[in-house]
Amino acid sequence: MTVKTKFDIRPLSDGFGIEVLGLDLREPLSAQDFEILRRAWFENAVMVIRDQDLPPADQVAFSRRFGDLQIHVLAQFQLPDHPEVLLLSNEKRADGTAVGFEDAGRYWHSDLSYMDHPSLGTMLYAVRIPPAGGDTLFVDMYRAFESLPPATKARIEGRHAFHSYVRNYVRNESKPGIRPQLTDEQKARLPDVRHPIVRTNEDTGRRALYINPGFTFRIDSVEEAESDALLAELFAHCLKPELLYTHAWKPRDYLCWDNRGTMHHATLYDPKYIRHMHRTTIKGPSPV
Ligand code: SIN
Secondary structure, three states: OOOOOOOEEEEOOOOOOEEEEOOOOOOOOOHHHHHHHHHHHHHHOEEEEOOOOOOHHHHHHHHHOOOOEOOOOOHHHEEOOEEEEEEEEOOEOOOOOEOOOOOOOOOOEOOOOOOOOOEEEEEEEEEEOOOOOOOEEEEEHHHHHHOOOHHHHHHHOOOEEEEOOHHHHOOOOOOOOOOOOOOHHHHHOOOOEEEEOEEEOOOOOOEEEOOOOOOEEEEOOOOHHHHHHHHHHHHHHHOOHHHEEEEOOOOOOEEEEEOOOEEEEEOOOOOOOOOEEEEEEEEOOOOO
């Protein structure tokens, strides 16, 4: 049976991801069309909805259809009136202070994997983009798991690893001095957490590697040197070119990624240009 929708869905790259054309998220989206979009997103891990004019209230309303939204610990970068929207921006106020978190995600990570309930998905709306650079890179963590040698799969089956925001916060700085210091109160809200190394996507049943260089620091019940070596081996495997997709942003892109089966990395750009993005994150279940 062919289901007719108002919008088109096309592959984004040879590897993975889809693009959606002909959809205006300010217009009502029927339950049936929403379900088609939701399934297409989760089956393809990365989805870009092109050509959006999306006020923050509409971004929040659309994101909420997928679940509860998370409020980021860096409260100073929440959008006034919409705390669910985190501003990622290098724009400065007249007094020189930053309007948004400039140094966000410039390392490989899966959003909020350092929480008990990490982000199921992230939605990032391009308000302003530089003429070049500032791409977002993705790894397909399903294929990363599936393509591991059987002996490596056996080594990680049933194992867990620890994730931390605080431990890696300063280490992940891309330019010293541009990260605000975490307060004691913020640190206290961010204890280390433990998640399975291989997790199952509740919506598709697919299994993915669920570790990332940004936040994962130790495999549980494995001696430190062996844990470091195994993590390094797994990360090197994930970064093979055939598992990567580079998202070169177009104006008004609305990019959605499923954190259960991807990790991503924001790249640098010429700071004389503004890159200004609105981010919402959907709360997921505890990984299993
Ligand atoms: C993030 O890690 O959420 C930021 C990604 C980006 O700005 O490209």
